[in-house]
Amino acid sequence: MIQDCIENATTIDPETLPIVRQLRNELARVTEKSDATKRRWIPCSERLPEPGKSVLVWCPEYKNTYCAYHRNGTWFIFCDSYVLVNERVDCWIPVPRPQKEE
Numbered sequence: 001m002i003q004d005c006i007e008n009a010t011t012i013d014p015e016t017l018p019i020v021r022q023l024r025n026e027l028a029r030v031t032e033k034s035d036a037t038k039r040r041w042i043p044c045s046e047r048l049p050e051p052g053k054s055v056l057v058w059c060p061e062y063k064n065t066y067c068a069y070h071r072n073g074t075w076f077i078f079c080d081s082y083v084l085v086n087e088r089v090d091c092w093i094p095v096p097r098p099q100k101e102e
Contacts, residue, residue, distance in 0.1 A: 041091040048092075055092045062087075067095070 041058065042049075048070050049055045057068040057077060068077040068089070077084040 039093060039096065041093050043091045044089055049094070054095055056095060057089045057092045059084075059087050060090050068092070 051071045052069050054067055054069050056065050057075065058065055059077065066077045066079055066084075068075055070076075070089075070092075074086050075084075075089050077087055077089070
């Protein structure tokens with residue numbers, strides 16, 4: 001609702017319009033920074049993902065990234081048509097959001 005109001009800023013009092021535009025720009029900047037932080041590779045030594053949540057992982061033994069999830073101290077890594085269990089994983093990153101359709 002707030003975003004709709006900001007996007008339709010022509011309906012706002014002209015004296016308030018510069019403030020609304022400044023807030024819109026600040027909101028975009030903060031959101032972009034927050035999204036970039038969420039997308040960084042996270043070392044497993046720092047923390048692990050939520051149990052059962054799909055993430056991308058880096059497996060140094062295979063020098064490749066895979067889709068995987070972690071549960072009860074075990075990694076389940078999807079590799080082609082089979083699942084690798086308990087391979088070494090150095091870091092992980094949340095799966096990116098799907099592209100928005102226009």
